[in-house]
Amino acid sequence: MAIDYTQRIPNNVDLAGDRRLQRALENWQPRFLDWWKEMGPDGTTNFDVYLRTAISADANGWANFGYVKMPDYRWGIFLAGRDPNRQIAFGDNKGKPAWQEVPGELRSTLRRLIVTQGDTEPASVEQQRQLGKTAPSLYDLRNVFQVNVEEGRHLWAMVYLLHAYFGRDGREEAEALLERHSGDPDKPRILGAFNEKTPDWLSFFMFTYFTDRDGKYQLASLAESGFDPLSRSCRFMLIEEAHHMFVGESGVGRIVQRTCELMKEHKTDDVRSLGAIDLPTIQRYLNFHCSVSLDLFGQEASTNAANYYTMGVKGRYLETRLSDDHLLTNATYDIDTAEAGRIVRKAVPALSALNERLRQDYLEDCAKGLLRWNKTIEQAGIDFELKLPHRAFNRRIGAFADLHVSPDGKVMSEADWKAGEGTWLPTAEDRAFVTSLMGPAVIEPGKFANWIAPPQRGINNQPATFEYVRFN
Ligand SMILES: [Fe+2]
Numbered sequence: 001m002a003i004d005y006t007q008r009i010p011n012n013v014d015l016a017g018d019r020r021l022q023r024a025l026e027n028w029q030p031r032f033l034d035w036w037k038e039m040g041p042d043g044t045t046n047f048d049v050y051l052r053t054a055i056s057a058d059a060n061g062w063a064n065f066g067y068v069k070m071p072d073y074r075w076g077i078f079l080a081g082r083d084p085n086r087q088i089a090f091g092d093n094k095g096k097p098a099w100q101e102v103p104g105e106l107r108s109t110l111r112r113l114i115v116t117q118g119d120t121e122p123a124s125v126e127q128q129r130q131l132g133k134t135a136p137s138l139y140d141l142r143n144v145f146q147v148n149v150e151e152g153r154h155l156w157a158m159v160y161l162l163h164a165y166f167g168r169d170g171r172e173e174a175e176a177l178l179e180r181h182s183g184d185p186d187k188p189r190i191l192g193a194f195n196e197k198t199p200d201w202l203s204f205f206m207f208t209y210f211t212d213r214d215g216k217y218q219l220a221s222l223a224e225s226g227f228d229p230l231s232r233s234c235r236f237m238l239i240e241e242a243h244h245m246f247v248g249e250s251g252v253g254r255i256v257q258r259t260c261e262l263m264k265e266h267k268t269d270d271v272r273s274l275g276a277i278d279l280p281t282i283q284r285y286l287n288f289h290c291s292v293s294l295d296l297f298g299q300e301a302s303t304n305a306a307n308y309y310t311m312g313v314k315g316r317y318l319e320t321r322l323s324d325d326h327l328l329t330n331a332t333y334d335i336d337t338a339e340a341g342r343i344v345r346k347a348v349p350a351l352s353a354l355n356e357r358l359r360q361d362y363l364e365d366c367a368k369g370l371l372r373w374n375k376t377i378e379q380a381g382i383d384f385e386l387k388l389p390h391r392a393f394n395r396r397i398g399a400f401a402d403l404h405v406s407p408d409g410k411v412m413s414e415a416d417w418k419a420g421e422g423t424w425l426p427t428a429e430d431r432a433f434v435t436s437l438m439g440p441a442v443i444e445p446g447k448f449a450n451w452i453a454p455p456q457r458g459i460n461n462q463p464a465t466f467e468y469v470r471f472n
């Protein structure tokens with residue numbers, strides 16, 4: 001269904017056909033805009049940004065490019081098309097028609113899942129609020145703004161579900177999504193990683209690589225949900241999400257490339273003195289963002305995850321492409337967990353291991369970008385390899401939270417871990433150095449900060465020299 005842009009809230013859900021809902025969302029809209037102005041990208045109200053906006057939810061309409069002032073971005077409600085024959089693919093309700101309304105007994109579970117997902121979307125906008133001031137180029141500036149407006153739209157996607165299907169509770173939750181703020185000591189965001197700072201562009205690229213990818217895996221498993229409106233929302237969000245991970249992968253890749261160029265040209269490891277980021281620092285940032293993002297998947301063995309699956313509300317990654325009984329009542333799954341102070345591998349009921357299984361899918365996906373980054377390093381003739389940290393490293397949640405484990409998976413005493421910490425995680429000095437590279441935004445078209453290489457190609461086939469943002 002084409003998106004109706006004649007409405008105050010663009011949508012492809014026939015909002016005009018439900019006056020009550022339309023009015024409720026039109027009441028929420030100015031509060032969202034107030035939030036955007038207060039907590040969104042700082043000082044950008046008047047910028048013309050070369051953004052993509054969806055004009056329909058099908059393949060040829062979702063990426064339409066043009067200059068937009070961000071507060072005028074057409075945030076709206078876009079669901080992927082409905083398959084009238086869709087069935088629930090897993091759990092106790094497998095084979096039944098997908099739910100078009102919320103089953104009463106699943107109400108609070110679904111609401112909690114939607115709120116938790118929804119909370120991450122504005123949180124990341126808040127985390128990235130100051131980045132525009134130190135953008136390494138107009139190209140990168142445009143990319144962070146694109147990510148920001150789309151996270152704003154993802155908030156809309158979840159708020160629509162809350163308003164449309166959860167009555168008064170849903171409306172209250174929608175308000176609360178604008179009241180919690182990233183890092184706020186009194187009203188923090190729900191999940192830990194979304195209360196961390198994103199103070200510099202290396203952090204931003206690592207965040208979009210690792211933490212937005214957690215988003216991809218959460219959305220993909222919610223896209224399998226038996227609750228069809230949630231599934232269709234997530235399917236469309238996943239299309240937008242891909243760009244965020246592209247920004248992360250190419251951003252880290254361009255930093256690695258620039259570092260390698262300088263190492264080769266000057267025959268030195270000391271690229272800090274040349275104003276670039278050394279590979280060990282990149283590795284430490286990687287270790288931090290990867291481990292923090294791994295926590296987002298929850299406990300290794302989880303009865304919640306088992307219940308979500310059995311009830312049909314949250315599936316596995318690409319559930320319908322897996323070939324098993326989609327009930328998992330008799331299946332087992334091997335997980336790494338902690339027992340008596342060690343890491344042990346053991347078979348557990350597959351239902352209780354669903355978080356860990358999703359984390360495993362996620363880690364395999366994470367590894368792909370590292371292959372490409374390492375190829376750049378290898379091609380420069382440099383003997384260094386970026387590695388994913390062991391899944392037990394630096395964890396706050398789950399079975400490994402009480403263990404002290406090095407990035408290569410060695411269990412050790414707290415004292416030894418503390419002694420190694422500064423070589424594994426960004427130190428205050430690393431952060432100060434990276435911050436020192438973040439000069440005033442580079443705003444001349446085609447120019448890039450010294451510590452990052454230009455992209456291979458621009459956005460929407462535009463050249464890297466394109467004027468992606470116009471300041472007025
Ligand atoms: Fe998102």
Ligand SMILES: [Fe+2]
Nearest residue numbers: 212215241244
């Ligand atoms: Fe994202």
